[in-house]
Amino acid sequence: MAGIDEAGRGPVIGPLVVAGVLVREGKLEFLRQLGVRDSKQLRPEEREVLYDRIIDVCEAVAVRVVYPTEIDLYVERQKRLTKLNLLEAKIFASIINELSPDRAYVDAADVNPERFAETIRSFLSQDVAIVSEHEADARYPIVAAASIVAKTVRERHVLLLQERYGDFGSGYCTDPKTLKFLKLWWKRYRHLPRFTRWSYLPAKRLVEEHAQMRLTRFFS
Structure with a gap:
């Protein structure tokens, strides 16, 4: 079995x-x-x-x-x-x-x-x-x-x-360390790491948040 x-x-x-x-x-x-x-x-x-x-x-x-x-x-x-x-x-x-x-x-x-x-x-x-x-x-x-x-x-x-990219915590959406890691990565590279599930809501929100910030700066 x-x-x-x-x-x-x-x-x-x-x-x-x-x-x-x-x-x-x-x-x-x-x-x-x-x-x-x-x-x-x-x-x-x-x-x-x-x-x-x-x-x-x-x-x-x-x-x-x-x-x-x-x-x-x-x-x-x-x-x-x-x-x-x-x-x-x-x-x-x-x-x-x-x-x-x-x-x-x-x-x-x-x-x-x-x-x-x-x-x-x-x-x-x-x-x-x-x-x-x-x-x-x-x-x-x-x-x-x-x-x-x-x-x-x-x-x-x-x-x-x-070991390669640094401590990102548990990798779960509810982990503040994970979210902080993704935000810092985006701030540095302007994209999410390839080992991230961009179809998941926290990743989508992060992308949308920064896209909105760019639009705000453009029209301000």
Whole structure:
């Protein structure tokens, strides 16, 4: 069976990472014994340790890293109510197709878990039972394992960005450090960094704010 989850859906900076793990049913108890649980309840260093152990336990692991440029292009092309949900469903399906489990447990990205499952099924090339639930990473160790893999991979990408470009905080829209970083970047370069999701509202507001300032100066 497989578990699939994502990390980085909400941040304005950095990639979205989706991970899937394939585990034999007889090894599920071993995941519990390792202490595998919702990645949000673990410190980064704990996730790093569990990441290596999860890789050893799994029959196979599949990871997709979706960069901001791809996210932006997809979000801008789709209807408002689908947007990122449809992109995630496609990626979840590609992982299921790669791992070929008989059953897949997924953390639902849609407010309607069954609709999310149906969307995934529409992209599958094989018949797979799908269990789609909210907070599946808190209920099923196999989804928690996928969550840990996804979050660890994303954190590694974010760390590389911070080492190169400086500390931008968590990358989330609500983080004052993130917003300050973007404002300073714009002030210096007059554009947003390529690792920013310009389709997200905070980035759009920043661009519109500076565009309005230029117009005000022009007509004053």
